Amino acid sequence: MVKVLLINASPHKNGNTAQLLQRAMDGAEEMGAETEMINLYDRNLNYKGCMSCFACKVRGGKKGICFFKDDLQPVLAKAIDADVLICGSPNYCSYPTASLRAFVERLIFPMVNYSDYSKPIVLKPKHSATIYTMNCPNMEMYKANNFDILMDSNAKTLAMMCPTEILYSFDTYQFNDYSRYDADNFDAEHKKHIHETQFPKDLQAAYELGKRLVKQAE
Numbered sequence: 001m002v003k004v005l006l007i008n009a010s011p012h013k014n015g016n017t018a019q020l021l022q023r024a025m026d027g028a029e030e031m032g033a034e035t036e037m038i039n040l041y042d043r044n045l046n047y048k049g050c051m052s053c054f055a056c057k058v059r060g061g062k063k064g065i066c067f068f069k070d071d072l073q074p075v076l077a078k079a080i081d082a083d084v085l086i087c088g089s090p091n092y093c094s095y096p097t098a099s100l101r102a103f104v105e106r107l108i109f110p111m112v113n114y115s116d117y118s119k120p121i122v123l124k125p126k127h128s129a130t131i132y133t134m135n136c137p138n139m140e141m142y143k144a145n146n147f148d149i150l151m152d153s154n155a156k157t158l159a160m161m162c163p164t165e166i167l168y169s170f171d172t173y174q175f176n177d178y179s180r181y182d183a184d185n186f187d188a189e190h191k192k193h194i195h196e197t198q199f200p201k202d203l204q205a206a207y208e209l210g211k212r213l214v215k216q217a218e
């Protein structure tokens with residue numbers, strides 16, 4: 001059975017990112033996959049990025065996995081064991097969240113082969129995707145803000161492990177009640193409109209993504 005791991009790198013367990021991941025999970029389950037979603041911001045999941053201990057680079061030692069013992073280690077073990085890995089993150093100050101970055105450092109650095117860069121140490125081949133959500137209204141503005149470099153480079157790091165595709169959800173609904181916040185840059189009516197018209201399409205795209213990745217992994 002195809003194993004699918006979904007990583008929510010948003011602090012919100014039911015925010016835009018989590019909802020899209022949930023639909024990807026629904027799609028994967030529809031295809032008969034075994035699924036699990038992990039919220040990186042869980043209070044009992046304390047971890048940092050790569051500690052540069054180099055245990056993964058010791059001559060003659062086991063390769064391809066992070067040896068640093070903390071709450072992330074079992075998550076990394078699941079990510080390595082998965083056939084499909086789907087990461088989701090909001091755009092935070094032009095980048096994926098620091099929690100996703102730390103996860104990617106810990107997952108990917110052990111796969112970097114310091115003796116031959118052309119042969120990354122991938123213990124189990126997989127299929128993967130990254131889902132990004134943000135206020136940014138469209139792809140044109142995404143590129144104008146250099147997000148295609150700043151955000152997409154994280155997904156490209158994952159590509160060392162396997163081909164990876166990106167699903168973008170733009171102009172997301174950030175507050176349930178825009179009148180409560182000093183956020184006059186945003187037109188609440190417009191945001192509501194996008195939430196009601198575009199976001200359901202993004203959810204559908206996420207559902208199709210989940211199905212497609214499982215099919216590829218079969």
Ligand SMILES: Cc1cc2nc3c(=O)[nH]c(=O)nc-3n(C[C@H](O)[C@H](O)[C@H](O)COP(=O)(O)O)c2cc1C
Binds near residue numbers: 012095172
């Ligand atoms: C700390 C922080 C920084 C943000 N920076 C950006 C940004 O640089 N560009 C952008 O388009 N959206 C930015 N946003 C908006 C979020 O990316 C957007 O609301 C996202 O959909 C939230 O996802 P969530 O509902 O899953 O938490 C930021 C939000 C926060 C809280």
